[in-house]
Amino acid sequence: MGSGGHPRGAARLGVPRRDAPGGTRLAGRLPLSDRRPDARRGAGPAARRRTRPRRPRRPPAGRGLPRVHHLARLAALVTKAGRRLRPLVPGEEADGQGFVDTPARARVWDLTRAGIRAGLDASLARLGVDAVDIVLLHDVEDRLPEVYATGFPALAELRDQKAVRAVGFGMNHSDVLARLVADLDVDVVLCAGRWTLLERTAFDDLLPVCERRGTSVVVGGVYNSGLLADPSPGAPYSYAPAAPALLARARQPGEICAEFAVPLKAAALRFPFGHPAVDSAVVGAAGPQEAAENAALFAWEIPDALWHTLVARGLLGPDLPLPLTAPGA
Structure with a gap:
């Protein structure tokens, strides 16, 4: 239980903590439970201005593609809010922002209730x-006054009206997510690239407050843009080619994984689940073959000795929680 008697993330979203051999479930089947009474609701303070270091910007997820095939209710369906799509005006060109085959529309911010x-x-x-299960405000780190004034209150109203089952935020700034979780009644956050085999930032700022507040964490970017999928020259990191020193660092856990006959990608996918606040991971797939590969990697049997070796050789901090099959061993 978190502070104040609120359940931790998995219990709050009604997600069993163990669902596959030696690991927790991938993003997908999230049978959200009824929301508990929460005295925190509506208690968010006014936004406070602050200065923080800027991380490299990545292409925003999603460009409002046309109607997709109907989805069977076998998974939690998540969408974003906070931006609207409008037709292009004469002479205006669509900004693909890193995506291909984008529709002829422009995206505009709109964090008002309407x-x-x-x-x-x-x-x-x-x-x-x-209906969808979860709605997230996405990449709003530069629009916090609007988030506090109207954006999040609008999401909370939808939740209270049972129009959606859970609400939260998604971004790669774990410090901002930590602030939002501390201030607001957030059900779930999607944190990209900050809790991986290479990065522990979220462990230091976001995960403690999520565990304390009972907020579920979905981890994105477990491969750090692809670096941990294939740490070879030219591999991306934060949406740019990784520097040679970072490539060398990413190869080290792969060498240890090879000693245990475990793919580096399997270890990268499993690692975040060592923390009790983590419910799920979002792993992209370009087609059915990659989706099947993701499932196989998630089910890979990873010996606890691999994690202990990563710690012993200084590649993981001794204070980090590990996804052990035999906790305490």
């Missing part, structure tokens, strides 16, 4: 569904 509702309704129409 904008949040309109954006969600548009997403539902494109998805061809009547």
Whole structure:
């Protein structure tokens, strides 16, 4: 239990902590439970301005693609809010922002109550569904005054009206996510690239407050943009080619994994689940073959000795929680 008697992330979202051989479930089947009473709701303070280091920007996820095939209710369906799509004006060109085959529309920020509702309704129409399980405000680290004033209150209203089952935020700034979780009644956060075999930032700022507040964590970017999928020259890191020193660092856990006949990708996918606040991981797939590979990697039997070796050789901090099959061993 977290402080104040609130359940930890997995219990709060109704997700069993163990669902596959030696590991926790991939992003997908999240049978959200009814929300508990929470005195924190509506208690968020006014936004405070601050200065923070800027990390490299990545292409924003999603560009409002046309209506997709109807999704069977076998998984939690998650969408974003906070930006609307409008037709291009004469002479205006679509900004793909790193995506291909993007529709001829422009994205505009709108964190008003009406904008949040309109954006969600548009997403539902494109998805061809009547409802989604989770709605996230995505990449709003530079728009916090609007988030506190109208954006998050609008999401909370949708949750109170049972229009959605859970609400939260997604971004790669774990420090900002930590602040939002501390201030607001956040059900779930999607944190990309900050809790991996190479990065522990979220362990130091975000994960403690999520465990304390009972907020579930979905980990994205477990391969750090692809570096941990294949740490060879030219591999990306934070959406740019990785520096030689970082490439060398990424190869080290791979060498240890090879000693145990475990793919580096399997270890990278499993590692985040050592922390009790982590519910799920988002792993991209370009097609059915990669989706099947992800499932196989997730089910890979990883001996506890591999994790202990990573610690012994200084590649993981001795204070980090490990996804052991025999805790305490």
